[in-house]
Structure formats: C-alpha cells, structure tokens
Amino acid sequence: MFDIKWIRANAEAFDAAVSRRKGISVRASDLLAIDDKRRDIIVRLNEAQEKRNALSKQIGQAKAQKDEARAQELMAEVAGLKEFIPQGEADERAVELELRNALSVIPNLVFDDVPDGTDETGNVEYFGRNGSPETAAKVRAPKPVLSFAPKEHYEIGEAMGQMDFETAAKLSGSRFVVLKGQVARLERAIGQFMLDLHTTEHGYTEVQPPLLVRDEALFGTNQLPKFEEDLFFTPHGESRLALIPTAEVPLTNFVRESIVAEEELPLRLTALTPCFRSEAGSAGRDTRGMLRQHQFNKVEMVSITTPETSVDEHERMLACAETVLQRLGLHYRVMNLCTGDIGFGAKKTYDLEVWLPGQDTYREISSVSVCGDFQARRMDARYRPAGEKQAPRFVHTLNGSGTAVGRCLIAVMENYQQEDGSVAIPKALQPYMGGIKAIGGRR
RNA sequence: GGAGAGAUGGCAGAGUGGUUGAAUGCACCGCACUCGAAAUGCGGCAUGGGGGCAACUCCAUCGGGGGUUCGAAUCCCUCUCUCUCCGCCA
Incomplete structure (x- = not known):
C-alpha cells in the first residue's frame, strides 16, 4: 500500500x-x-x-x-x-x-537489485553477499549420485503403502493426501526439527496462531483484495473466516493497528501450521504426488523490524532457511526472483529450490521476502523510535518459509531413497524418529 | 445459546449535550535547584488529514460504523472486542 x-x-x-x-x-x-x-x-x-x-x-x-x-x-x-x-x-x-x-491493488516496488524478467526464467541464482558458486558449494550438500534410476516421491511412498492419494480422494477430492505409518512420522519429524532449529538457534519465538482469520488480516498481508480466489472461506455468522494460506497472515498481523516500542524489535516469530490454498489458477499443474496440495504443513518465519535493519534481516532469514536444508544434507540453489516472478507485496524475494532426483529438477521449498513498509501501511503497524520522544514510524515486515514441510518430505524421500525402495533418515532427523536410520524397503 | 457490565491519550483513570482534544496521577522529555543524584518546582508531551513560503491555522478522531442535534466522549442504532453469571460442550 x-x-x-x-x-x-x-x-x-x-x-x-x-x-x-x-x-x-x-x-x-x-x-x-x-x-x-x-x-x-x-x-x-x-x-x-x-x-x-x-x-x-x-x-x-x-x-x-x-x-x-x-x-x-x-x-x-x-x-x-x-x-x-x-x-x-x-x-x-x-x-x-x-x-x-x-x-x-498496486504491487510493491522492487529493489534495484531485483532482476528484470517476464517469468521464472528471468530469476538469477544467488550465492549470498560476497558469495560465489565456490563459497556456496562449501556449505551446501552436492547433488546426490544415485547408482539406480531414482523414483519420484509418490512412487516410493505408494510402494511403502504409506502415502495414499486414493483414500484422500475419497475423503476430500484431488490435491489431498493421506500419510500413514513411518511416512506420517517422518513428516512430523521434519516439522519438529525445523521448529526446534528456529526456536533454539535462530532466536524465533514459537507461536500457535489461529488458522482461521478475518478479512482485515488478509488485507494486511496482501491476500485481499486481489487474490481472494486463492483462499478457502468458511461462513461465520453473518460474515466469514478464511483458512490461512500461510502462517504469514496471523504472524505478521500480530502487530496490526499497534505501536510497538523499538526495544521490542526485531520481533521474530515462527509457527508450524497447516496451510490451505484453493490452487484455483493452477488446474492441471503438478497433479501427481503431493507437490501442490490444498492442505500442507509449513514452518513460517516472520520478522518485524525497523526500516534500517530490514535488508540485513532478509539475508539473515535466508540463512535461517538455508540452515534447514544444510542440516538435512539436501542439495539446493537460491534464486533472486525477477520482476516477472516476484510476489505482490515483496520488495525482494529469495526462493530456495531443492533438488529432486525423481523429478530431475529443482523445486521451490522456501520463499523469503522483504516487504518494506508495504504491509505495515495496510495494517497500520508502527513502532515508536527509542530515545527522545519521536513520532511513530511504520515497521518493516519480512516473511519466509523455513521451510515447507510437505515439500521437504518429498525432498528427503527422493534424495535419500535406496535401491531397495527404502528411505534413509538424515542424521538430523534420527532423534525425531526414535533413532531409526531408514524406513520402508524390503520387509 | 440466555442475562448483564464495559471499551477514553504510552499506562491508570475522571468526565453524561455547549469555549473538553479531553481533569488528575504515573511514565517520558526539557529547565531550575544540587558537587552529583533523589526529592521538589516550572514547562512540555496524542494521531491522522487540509491550507500557508513561513509564523501559524483549520478539520477529524474518546473501540469501528451509522444516526439525532445549531452543537456529541456524553443521547439513539449497529458492529467488533473484553469481562461476569447461567446453560450447553471438546
């Protein structure tokens, strides 16, 4: 705004x-x-x-x-x-x-260092401040080398009998999945791991927010008025509530219509929540598997900062998301989204794209955006500068996935698959899996 | 679901139709006093929007919206939220 x-x-x-x-x-x-x-x-x-x-x-x-x-x-x-x-x-x-x-309905203005482009082909790979392909390769896992033809995640999961799209269709239609047994546990483990990482090492405060929100909150984080068709609504009295498409909505709106003291900034919040998206505009895309679902879990990070610190916070948040993939040993790349691919409210966005051997391609697993005061104006979210009495100023807001849990499950399954159909458990997840080192395979 | 109470500045809390944008206290800032501090005294201290080169000035805002009136924090309607009691319920 x-x-x-x-x-x-x-x-x-x-x-x-x-x-x-x-x-x-x-x-x-x-x-x-x-x-x-x-x-x-x-x-x-x-x-x-x-x-x-x-x-x-x-x-x-x-x-x-x-x-x-x-x-x-x-x-x-x-x-x-x-x-x-x-x-x-x-x-x-x-x-x-x-x-x-x-x-x-006017989108945010982007930073000068956002590349021009008409679609995702205009995105530019990013290696961090003062980074290079070489420095990135030192901290990121290499592409896995598999000695057999890799399978896609749904082939692996269905073969285990623990990823069930047919039953989900009976219950809810397309774009839903039922996870069972060890795959369900693995999904849960991934979410817990991410949440623990951000709360214990990255300084985020864990939040369990409402999953149903009012129109005003959606306006604050730009889902309304332009993207109403992407949302699920449920009637509520004379009005309605929306199922959150991302925890960015409740977390960012924490500060709506308020003036916080500068001492409270940066405010860093994280939440593991289900997200609900109608995927109205993507009929026919990614219909196989659980890549694009109406419901999925995601760990979200939100930072509320002063104007002076938001750009640095953006790099920091990117690093928080990257740490997830580094600890899990997943190969990935970071893209600086171009003007044709960046979201409505962002001044700059980094996408983390994880390597999926089964699909033989990179797929988005996290999106980290800095919004400047764009959302703050929509929410009327301000802070009072410290020191001598000064007029309130708009805060800056940032949000990033840290990361999508469903897509991370896909990545773990495809990257850690074994020839016998089992999936090795990354070391970082083993404590969350009762210490077991693999799931599925020959039984 | 039923009955009732309430929402006022950063906080607490007066104010029930007329020069009230709002008493008082706390907090905060400046000045005085002091070697310094405390205490005390004096002064300042909301937000948004217009007009003006400026000094300055006007308008709006007492949870949101609408209404009554020449005039509303104050009366009426409505919505939202909070609290208390009753009922139901995970």
Whole structure:
C-alpha cells in the first residue's frame, strides 16, 4: 500500500518503478487525479465545518446568557450548512475509498537489485553477499549420485503403502493426501526439527496462531483484495473466516493497528501450521504426488523490524532457511526472483529450490521476502523510535518459509531413497524418529 | 445459546449535550535547584488529514460504523472486542 503523498512527491520515480512490474498499467497521474478530487472536497468541507463550529460555539454562549433571540438568529444562520456538510462528508468518504481501492491493488516496488524478467526464467541464482558458486558449494550438500534410476516421491511412498492419494480422494477430492505409518512420522519429524532449529538457534519465538482469520488480516498481508480466489472461506455468522494460506497472515498481523516500542524489535516469530490454498489458477499443474496440495504443513518465519535493519534481516532469514536444508544434507540453489516472478507485496524475494532426483529438477521449498513498509501501511503497524520522544514510524515486515514441510518430505524421500525402495533418515532427523536410520524397503 | 457490565491519550483513570482534544496521577522529555543524584518546582508531551513560503491555522478522531442535534466522549442504532453469571460442550 502506497502513501499518496510519497507518490505526489515522487511521481516520476513511481512511474519508472511501477512500470517494472508485470501487467501493471497504473500511473501516478491516475492516482493524483483522485487525490486532487479528494483535496478539493476536503477544503470545501473544512470551511463549512469551521463555520458551523464557530457558530455553534456562539449559540452555546448565547444560551448560557439566556439570550434566546440571539441563539435563534444564529441557528437560522447555520441552517444553510445542514445540507452541505453531510453531503461533503459522504463525498469525502467515497473519494477516500476510491483512493484506497486504487492504491490497494498496486504491487510493491522492487529493489534495484531485483532482476528484470517476464517469468521464472528471468530469476538469477544467488550465492549470498560476497558469495560465489565456490563459497556456496562449501556449505551446501552436492547433488546426490544415485547408482539406480531414482523414483519420484509418490512412487516410493505408494510402494511403502504409506502415502495414499486414493483414500484422500475419497475423503476430500484431488490435491489431498493421506500419510500413514513411518511416512506420517517422518513428516512430523521434519516439522519438529525445523521448529526446534528456529526456536533454539535462530532466536524465533514459537507461536500457535489461529488458522482461521478475518478479512482485515488478509488485507494486511496482501491476500485481499486481489487474490481472494486463492483462499478457502468458511461462513461465520453473518460474515466469514478464511483458512490461512500461510502462517504469514496471523504472524505478521500480530502487530496490526499497534505501536510497538523499538526495544521490542526485531520481533521474530515462527509457527508450524497447516496451510490451505484453493490452487484455483493452477488446474492441471503438478497433479501427481503431493507437490501442490490444498492442505500442507509449513514452518513460517516472520520478522518485524525497523526500516534500517530490514535488508540485513532478509539475508539473515535466508540463512535461517538455508540452515534447514544444510542440516538435512539436501542439495539446493537460491534464486533472486525477477520482476516477472516476484510476489505482490515483496520488495525482494529469495526462493530456495531443492533438488529432486525423481523429478530431475529443482523445486521451490522456501520463499523469503522483504516487504518494506508495504504491509505495515495496510495494517497500520508502527513502532515508536527509542530515545527522545519521536513520532511513530511504520515497521518493516519480512516473511519466509523455513521451510515447507510437505515439500521437504518429498525432498528427503527422493534424495535419500535406496535401491531397495527404502528411505534413509538424515542424521538430523534420527532423534525425531526414535533413532531409526531408514524406513520402508524390503520387509 | 440466555442475562448483564464495559471499551477514553504510552499506562491508570475522571468526565453524561455547549469555549473538553479531553481533569488528575504515573511514565517520558526539557529547565531550575544540587558537587552529583533523589526529592521538589516550572514547562512540555496524542494521531491522522487540509491550507500557508513561513509564523501559524483549520478539520477529524474518546473501540469501528451509522444516526439525532445549531452543537456529541456524553443521547439513539449497529458492529467488533473484553469481562461476569447461567446453560450447553471438546
């Protein structure tokens, strides 16, 4: 959400920056025309209100002096405003809504170091600040070398009898899965491992948030008004609640409509939650297996920071997500998303793409974004700077998956598969699996 | 689900139709006093939006929205949230 005053002062920069965004045709002049209309209404309304207030004050004085004639005279004078003021107030509300609606569908402006591009082919691999392929290779696991034809995760899981899409279809339709036995336990182990990592080593506070949220929260994190069709809603009284598409929604909205002390920042929150997505726009994509589900678990990280620290926090959060894959020994790469692939609210996004031998490709397993004050404005989330009394400022928000649990399960199964159909358990997960070193295989 | 109470500035808490954007206390900031501190005294201290080169000024905001009125923190309607009691229930 943009500040119209900023757009007015930086119209050319706004136009140049917003035109980098795919499919956006709005220009500053369109928005400023609405704002001109708004200001014009405000000026005329304020004049009328000022006059009314002054006269009303005099009426009060006249009545206090028991000068009824004078009071009546003044009341007659103010009567002429009775039509204009309510109309002016209605006009002001209408034009402010018009402006808000226009502003709320404009995506965030991206940083200069975000590459231009029309789709995911424009993304650029990233190796960290001052990083290179060589430095990255030192900390990341290499691509696994398998001496046999690797299977896809659903082949492995179905062969074990512990990944059941048919039963899920009976219960809920397509894009659902039933996990059973050791695969179910492995999924749980992965989630616990990630959550423990972020809470004990990365300074995040564990949160169990509501999974159903109101429209206002969804507006704050940009799901509304533009992406309503991606969400599941459930009726609630006269209204409705949405199933969260990501824990980013409740975690980020922790600070909505509030002013936090600078000393409380950065606020770092993490949660392991189910996520629900209608996948309305992706019919036919990734239909096999559990890559793209209506329901999946994800560990989410959210940071609330000052404006000065958000860019560093972004790199830090990326490192937190990378640590998950490093500890699990999974090969991956990091992509700096281009203007054609980056999300609506982000100023910059890193995707972590994990290697899937069964698919012979990299697939997204985490997305780490810095949003600047974009969401903070939508939520009215501010902080009071420390030191001398200063006016509140908008916080900056960041979110990142740390990581998607379902997709991580896929990655573990495909990367650690053995020729006999079993799956080795990465060392980091063994404590969560009762110490066993493999699941499935010949029994 | 039923009955009732409530929501006021960073916090606590007055205020029930007229010069109240809001008493008082706490917290915070500045100044004075002090070697320094405490205590004390004096002053300052909400947010958003207009207009103005500026000094400054106007408008709105007492949970949200709507209404009554010349005028609303105060009256009415409605929504949200909190609390108490009763019922039901994991």
